[in-house]
Amino acid sequence: MASRSAPTTQSPPIPAGLSRDQLLQVYRYLRLTRTLEERLTALYRQTKVVGGLFRSLGQEGESVGSAFALERGQHRDFLSPLTRNLGAMLVMGVEPVQILRQYMAKAGSPTQGREMNIHFGDLERGYLGQISHLGDMIPVMAGITLTFKMRGEPRVGLVYIGDGGMSTGAFHEGINFAAVQRLPLVVIGEYNHWAYSTPPARQFAVTRLADRVKGYGIPAITVDGNDVLAVYEATKDAVERARGGKGVHFIEVTTYRRKGHAEHDDQHYVPKEELERWARENDPIDRYVKRLVDSGWADDADLKDIDERVGVEIDESTDACEGEPLPAPDSSLTAVYARPGAAPRLWFRDL
């Protein structure tokens, strides 16, 4: 990264042991997430996205800030995102072209057109997408981190759950089991105010998500989810404590889902002033940029440079895959099992 705006002696120290390069990497992931989603929205309107599009507008900060706290690479820490954690997936090394292929159900997508959006994984690189049944990834991540513990590997798992998903039985069974086993697992609870159209008051009778999990005997804190560095710092601390054998940690991040459940949803149930206030005063990227610039850790030219590079990357990624084919129909029959390798083609197809 160009260092034309190296910190001056007047700059406050960068928090949480981050370097200036890392601060700019975080900015790049934030911008990449938003730009990629804007491109997906355009493709959606052109009916090139198959099915629904799930935006994370307004939540990019907590996704990127939390994932950035992990040790990333082959056989390192392990992350399981929700559909709105696109930013976390990008931080873990997923390429935008893979996301574009997923949304357009291309043959060359990570799931070969079998699953949608960020529902995919790479066990070597340490990420595993959710299934649509919310809560299920908590027990699964308990099993993954149980393996780390059994093998004595210094690895940590990070898993996300929403304010709605925390109402599922699987969530409670999973976090309790993980707590009892003192597994190296960090759970990020996203208070984004909306579970489809259901507000928190209809989802639980406490004020804070952190209050819901204190009964499991694990540390639970609440962090401003749109303060990227605060999320990073809290996650880093929890991750290192978990790595050190201190068991499960829960971090509630407060944020706001600024789009509908998916693009079809016009959010008529959301108070307009509330939405506008979050957009105007509490956008995670705006706040992060202001902090970088006000602190003298970066200047407008640095950020503009990144914005331009991200724009080019998204253009090139789109061009690379837009014309790719959908999967061959009969590829649908393979790999239900390891053995047999394919389900039989049914007789009426050959009449």
Add this chain to the structure above:
Amino acid sequence: MADVTYLEALRQGLWEEMERDDRVFILGEDVGIYGGAFKVTEGFVKRFGEARVIDTPISEAAIVGAAAGAAHMGMRPVAEMQFIDFISCAYDMLTNYVATARYRAGLPTPLVVRGPCGGYVRGGPFHSQNVEAAFFHTPGLKIVYPATARDAKGLIKASIRDDDPVIYLEHKWLYRRIKEQLPEGEEVVTPIGEARLAREGGDLSIISYGATLWKSLEAAEQLARDDGLAVEVLDLRTLLPLDDAAIMRTVKHTNKVLIVHEDTRTGGLAGEIAARINEQAFEWLDGPIMRVTAHDVPLPYAPTLEDFVLPQTEDIVKAARWLAAY
């Protein structure tokens, strides 16, 4: 050679796989120091330690979900359902998460979920269930259901070694009732997907599995003695995938088929087996494909009620006699 019970054979198979492969571990309720509600894992925690024999909270979804996560990472978990009736609490995890994992995202998920099932033991509605039909409809799962001690051992070993998720159903009525000589030191592995001809005969075929396999054999013996009928009995052993070749072989040999299972009738496996025979061996049939099953009610507790609801040897005798005369 020692006489080995069905339960001991299962225990031996588990033990041998734990010794053979340190990726294998057990998790479930009361499987540790207590050794499991039926003592299948008695002595395991002493030999293999708490890290490989994990007592869990009463959380079937967490048990199966954690097994799935560990399986992704290269382990070979064996999850115990204390009674198979409680597997319904993990239905989502098994059918949505586990069964689809390889297909939707290329995730290897080699795990075994096992547990005691079946009636004839006065267990009432929630300790007597047969759950095969609930999972038979789910592509991605395999289901095995041993009837003999040899297969109890051979199928648990094959299930643990299989690269796909397997539901292993063990019948609690058979646990200590069935004994067989199993040579010590012999490697017993029953291939998944292969039925076994339990009795040869040319007049009529009975297709069954689990506890009713023994009731079918008893009926066949009685029919040979009293009616001079030569009844062939096929033990399916694996329910998913079904061994179509073995089914069609016996159908083409005897031309009359009685399907017997302990599970309830509507939506039970007998319907699928009958449909396959209809599609693949219609012209070989000399009579209607008939079913002997439980009545379509929850399984009641009182002996008089349970005995009436479940298929008994005498029911199989009468049904076979009726079909033979058709």
